[in-house]
Amino acid sequence: MTLPGFGKIIIFTGVVLIIIGLAWNFIGKLPGDITFKKGNTTIYFPIVTSIVISIILSLIFFIIGRFR
Template sequence: MEGIGKSLILIGIFIVIVGLLIMFFEKLPFGLGKLPGDIYIKRDNFVFYFPLATSILISIFLSLIFIILSKISR
């Protein structure tokens, strides 16, 4: 149970840090959300936006975080 507690504390600290970064920066750093692989279609009365590259980048980043957390909690 001690490992789960440590993991939850680390995840909580990470969420607080991300929340503070979002609060203090109007736009996310490094153009996140406007990457070359993001799909953006704008027509007369229609706008479609799908952040494909951004989603993949966030997925890789979160996977690395969870791998690190699993190694720490052992």
């Protein structure tokens, strides 16, 4: 069983992920991400990065849902 337009959704999602990946390399750590360093141990909490990714994914799924 094939879904009409499913291939376009996969291609669109792939392109969006590539764009996010390239942007991530240039942006790096966002302000608000928490880093603790003590001795040889580093703990990193990407709080703001997680919020930004959540907002972007929510917008992508909202746009995809509108075209169904």
